[in-house]
Amino acid sequence: MTSTVDTAGEPVPTSSLLMAAAKHIGTKCRGENLAFLKCKKDDPNPEKCLDKGRQVTQCVLHLLRDLHQNCSKELDAYAGCMYYHTNEFELCRKEQKEFEKACTL
Amino acid sequence: MTEAMIRKKAGMASVKDMPVLQDGPPPGGFAPIRFARRIPNKGPSAMAIFLATFGAFSWGMYQVGKGNKIRRALKEEKYAARRAIIPMLQAEEDERFVSEWKKYLEEEARIMKDVPGWKVGENVYHSGRWMPPATGELRPDIW
Numbered sequence: 419m420t421s422t423v424d425t426a427g428e429p430v431p432t433s434s435l436l437m438a439a440a441k442h443i444g445t446k447c448r449g450e451n452l453a454f455l456k457c458k459k460d461d462p463n464p465e466k467c468l469d470k471g472r473q474v475t476q477c478v479l480h481l482l483r484d485l486h487q488n489c490s491k492e493l494d495a496y497a498g499c500m501y502y503h504t505n506e507f508e509l510c511r512k513e514q515k516e517f518e519k520a521c522t523l
Numbered sequence: 524m525t526e527a528m529i530r531k532k533a534g535m536a537s538v539k540d541m542p543v544l545q546d547g548p549p550p551g552g553f554a555p556i557r558f559a560r561r562i563p564n565k566g567p568s569a570m571a572i573f574l575a576t577f578g579a580f581s582w583g584m585y586q587v588g589k590g591n592k593i594r595r596a597l598k599e600e601k602y603a604a605r606r607a608i609i610p611m612l613q614a615e616e617d618e619r620f621v622s623e624w625k626k627y628l629e630e631e632a633r634i635m636k637d638v639p640g641w642k643v644g645e646n647v648y649h650s651g652r653w654m655p656p657a658t659g660e661l662r663p664d665i666w
Contacts, residue, residue: 431611436608436611436612437604437608440603440604440605440607440608441603441604441607443607443608443611444603444604444606444607447607447610450610451607451610454610454613454614455610458613461653462652462653463653464616464617464620464621464624465621465624467614467617468617468618468621470614471610471613471614471615471617471618472614472618474610474611474614475611475614475615475618478611505601507597507600507601507604508597
């Protein structure tokens with residue numbers, strides 16, 4: 419993995435980056451996530467929950483952009499370690515501690 | 524030479540009077556040999572062995588329980604991360620599916636536009652719930 423940003427400078431939501439930022443996503447975007455899941459439980463039709471899905475995507479992408487602006491070096495190190503170890507938390511404890519010290523939850 | 528010429532005694536009448544040559548014990552006999560059992564009765568008692576076994580087993584099970592707790596915490600961390608991410612992934616998949624489904628419905632309307640009985644572009648089950656399209660293909664982009 420060469421870089422976490424695409425041509426426009428936005429962070430690309432790869433699996434390693436999402437797993438690295440999962441704790442932040444779980445706390446900051448909790449409302450949107452729960453609303454989307456409730457909508458899905460009521461009606462699994464994808465066309466019915468498109469707006470809530472867009473809210474979820476916007477929340478997560480904004481959060482990733484904020485994290486990338488505030489502590490890009492630690493985030494890149496942590497996401498790179500996750501990419502190398504295929505999303506194993508136990509093998510990336512050092513980078514995780516650095517990341518959570520830089521961008522507190 | 525025969526034995527009689529080697530071991531002869533003066534004035535021997537026949538071979539039967541020859542002095543005997545035997546392998547025997549030394550004079551005074553051999554020393555006495557002990558062959559009775561003397562198994563000692565010391566060492567740990569039955570209760571001591573049982574307590575040691577029970578102690579080792581319970582300490583081992585305690586270590587197993589501690590390790591299981593740690594492993595369960597790790598698994599919970601991984602599952603919590605997956606729970607946080609999955610709405611985002613499902614939302615992206617929904618967007619992709621909706622655009623593909625629109626293309627598919629247009630294609631179906633184009634193919635079936637001359638068929639008289641074909642009602643509309645969409646034709647699914649009658650239960651009222653939405654079911655995913657059952658094409659039988661697991662990953663259509665690969666195939």
